[in-house]
Amino acid sequence: MPPADVARVGAAGLVTRPLRAVLAAAGIAIGVAAMVAVVGISASSRAGVERELAAIGTNLLTAAPGRTFTGEAARLPDEAVEMAGRLDGVTGASATGRLDLGVYRSDLIPAGETNGIGVLAVRPDLLGPVGARPADGAWLNEVTRQGPALVLGAEAARLLGVHRASADVRLWLGNQWFVVVGVLAPAPLAPELDTAVLVGWEAARSLLGFDGGIGTVYVRTDPDRVADVRALLARTVSPAHPNEVLVERPSDALLAQEVTDRALTGLLLGLGAVALLVGGVGVANTMIVSVLERRAEVGLRRALGATRAQIRTQFLAESLLLSALGGTAGILTGAVVTWGYAWSRGWPPAVPGWAQAAGLAVTVLIGGIAGLYPAVRAARLPPTEALAAP
Amino acid sequence: MIELRDVVKSYGAVTALAGVTVRVEPGELVAIVGPSGSGKSTMLHLAGTLDRPTSGSVRVAGHEVSALSDRGLSALRAQRIGFVFQQFHLAPGVTVRDNVADGLLYTGVARRERRARAAEALDGVGLGHRLTHRPHELSGGERQRVAIARAVAGRPSLLLADEPTGNLDTASGAEVMRLLRALHDDGTTVVIITHDRELAAGLPRTIAMRDGRVAA
Ligand SMILES: Nc1ncnc2c1ncn2[C@@H]1O[C@H](COP(=O)(O)OP(=O)(O)O)[C@@H](O)[C@H]1O
Ligand SMILES: [Mg+2]
Numbered sequence: 001m002p003p004a005d006v007a008r009v010g011a012a013g014l015v016t017r018p019l020r021a022v023l024a025a026a027g028i029a030i031g032v033a034a035m036v037a038v039v040g041i042s043a044s045s046r047a048g049v050e051r052e053l054a055a056i057g058t059n060l061l062t063a064a065p066g067r068t069f070t071g072e073a074a075r076l077p078d079e080a081v082e083m084a085g086r087l088d089g090v091t092g093a094s095a096t097g098r099l100d101l102g103v104y105r106s107d108l109i110p111a112g113e114t115n116g117i118g119v120l121a122v123r124p125d126l127l128g129p130v131g132a133r134p135a136d137g138a139w140l141n142e143v144t145r146q147g148p149a150l151v152l153g154a155e156a157a158r159l160l161g162v163h164r165a166s167a168d169v170r171l172w173l174g175n176q177w178f179v180v181v182g183v184l185a186p187a188p189l190a191p192e193l194d195t196a197v198l199v200g201w202e203a204a205r206s207l208l209g210f211d212g213g214i215g216t217v218y219v220r221t222d223p224d225r226v227a228d229v230r231a232l233l234a235r236t237v238s239p240a241h242p243n244e245v246l247v248e249r250p251s252d253a254l255l256a257q258e259v260t261d262r263a264l265t266g267l268l269l270g271l272g273a274v275a276l277l278v279g280g281v282g283v284a285n286t287m288i289v290s291v292l293e294r295r296a297e298v299g300l301r302r303a304l305g306a307t308r309a310q311i312r313t314q315f316l317a318e319s320l321l322l323s324a325l326g327g328t329a330g331i332l333t334g335a336v337v338t339w340g341y342a343w344s345r346g347w348p349p350a351v352p353g354w355a356q357a358a359g360l361a362v363t364v365l366i367g368g369i370a371g372l373y374p375a376v377r378a379a380r381l382p383p384t385e386a387l388a389a390p
Numbered sequence: 391m392i393e394l395r396d397v398v399k400s401y402g403a404v405t406a407l408a409g410v411t412v413r414v415e416p417g418e419l420v421a422i423v424g425p426s427g428s429g430k431s432t433m434l435h436l437a438g439t440l441d442r443p444t445s446g447s448v449r450v451a452g453h454e455v456s457a458l459s460d461r462g463l464s465a466l467r468a469q470r471i472g473f474v475f476q477q478f479h480l481a482p483g484v485t486v487r488d489n490v491a492d493g494l495l496y497t498g499v500a501r502r503e504r505r506a507r508a509a510e511a512l513d514g515v516g517l518g519h520r521l522t523h524r525p526h527e528l529s530g531g532e533r534q535r536v537a538i539a540r541a542v543a544g545r546p547s548l549l550l551a552d553e554p555t556g557n558l559d560t561a562s563g564a565e566v567m568r569l570l571r572a573l574h575d576d577g578t579t580v581v582i583i584t585h586d587r588e589l590a591a592g593l594p595r596t597i598a599m600r601d602g603r604v605a606a
Contacts, residue, residue, distance in 0.1 A: 001495070001496075002500075004501070005495065005501065009495070012481070012484070015483075016481075016482065016483050016484075296477075296479055297479075297481065299440075299479075300475075300479045301495075301496070302440065302464070302467075303438065303440060303467060303473045304467070304468065304473075304492070304493055304495065304496055304540075305464050305465065305466075305467040305468020305469070305496035305497065306464060306495070306496050307460055307461050307464040307496075308460050308464075309461075310464075310496065382441065383435075383440040383441070384435045384440050384441045387440070387475065387479070
C-alpha cells in the first residue's frame, strides 16, 4: 500500500474519536515538553552567558596574594602592577587594595552594620582593565581621588539606597563624610567591585590609614595571548615568591556557573520521564481498546482483501500517529516555554535541533512499542469471529 | 466457481458443517436456506475464503484454498469476491463515497481511481446523489445498497450475501433483491443466504441446509 494510504487509514481511527486521541497523546506531549523545555532553557542560559562574555571579553586575569608557607597573609611587591603592565601581551593593568572599614548612610548607624559592603582603594586606571564604566556621575579624577570622595559599585548603591551621584549625597566612612561622585554599572568580570565603595589610592592612604598593600591586580591581555600571560603572571608580579600568588581568569567562573538550578532540572527531567512512561502506557491502552472495539472493522477489511500484515501496519501506523501527535505538541510547547522563560531572563532563546530530534525519536519509539502488541493482536483476529462481533 | 467436497468445520465440540459437498457454477444465482444454526454462514465464510475447513476441500475460482497463503487468500478476496452482510458494516462518520472507495483499498488501485469507481458503483445502486452523506443519515435499505456498491465496486466474479435483507422492511428488501438479480444478469455468480422462503422460491436454485448438512 502507498504510504499516503497507510497514513490515511491509520488516521481514520483517530479522527473518529478525537477526544480520546487528544487525551492519549497528552501524556507524551507533557513528557516531551518537559524535556525539550529543560534542554532549551539550559541552552538559552548558556547562550545568554556566552553573549555576555562576547561583549565583555574573556581576556581579563587577576592576581591576588595568597598565603605564605607559614600560613600568614602574603603581600605583593608595591611595583607589582607596573611589572605586570610591562609583560608581553598585556594591554592594561591596575589594582585595588582592601580596607578593613565600614561605610554608612549616617554617623548614627552603629559600626559593624555594613550590609556586607567592602571598601576598596583603587588605582585611577582601574576601569579600563576590568571593563567597568560609571552608570551615573563620574569616575575619580585628579582632584577627587585625593580627597573624601567615592564611587559606588552597582550593588552597593542599591544596598545603601543611593541611586544618583550628587554633591548632596554623603556617606560616613572612617569617621568622616565622603561625597558620592559616581555610581558604576555592574561589572560582571569583577563582581567584587559591585558590592564595594571605591576611594582613590592616595585618599585612602592619607585619610583612611591604608597601608598600600595590593589586594588584587587586574590584567587585561591581548585576546590571543591569555594563556601566555597567565603562565607568566605569578612570576611577574612576585618574582621572589611566585607560589604565593593566586592567578585566576574570572570568565572561567562565569562559564562554569550553573545558571539553571540543578535540583529543578533533575526534577523536571524526572517528571518528563514519568510523563513519557505514563503517556506510553496510555497510548498502548488506547490502542488495545481500539482494537477490541473495532473487531468488526478488522473483519470487514479482511473480507475486502486486507492481509494480516496490512492490518498490523494499520494499527501500528495509528499508534505512531497518535504518539507523533503528542510528540509534536510537546516539542512546540517546550519551545514556547523556553522562549517565554528566556525572554523573561533576557537570554537569546535556543532550542537545540538535537533536542527536537530526540523528542521526536523518543516519541516514535514509544509509539512503536506501545502499538506493537495491539497491532499483532488485531492481525491475528480470525476474520469470521471479527465479523460476528456486533 | 465454488466447489466444496466433504467439507467438515468444527469449533471445538461444535460441528458447524458435517460433511458438505456442493458445487456452484459460474453465473449461477443461488439461495441458501435453513434454520438458524444449520451452518449457512459457516459455509458462506468457507466459500469466501474467510476461514479454512477442518477437513475436506474448498475450491474457489479455480484455487484450492488450502494451498494458498494468507497473502494469496487476501488477494483472491480483494480481486474476485465481494461480501454483503446483514449488519452492513459501514464505517460511521465516513462519507458514503469513501466507504465504497475503501472497498478497493486492498486491490492496488490508486485513490483517485477508487473514488471514481465508487461514484460509479453508487450510481449503479441508485445513490449517485448521496455521495457526501454519512451512513447515519441513510435508511437501512440505503445503507445496504451502499454495502452492495462497496462489494461490487471491484467488479468481483463472486458475490456472497449473508441475509442481506434480514434487517430491512419488505420494500427495501425487494429493492436490494432487484440489485442482486441485476448483478446476476450481468454475469456475476451470486450466493444469497436468506430466511425468507418466499424470496428463495423466486430464485433459480435453492440449497437447503439442516444440522450442518445439505438437506436437498
Ligand atoms: N466461531 C465460532 N465458534 C464456535 N461456534 C461457532 C462459531 N461459528 C459458528 N458456530 C456454531 O456453528 C453452528 C453453525 O453456525 P452458523 O453457520 O452461524 O449458522 P447459521 O448461519 O445457519 O445460523 C452454530 O451452532 C454456531 O453456534
Ligand atoms: Mg448466519
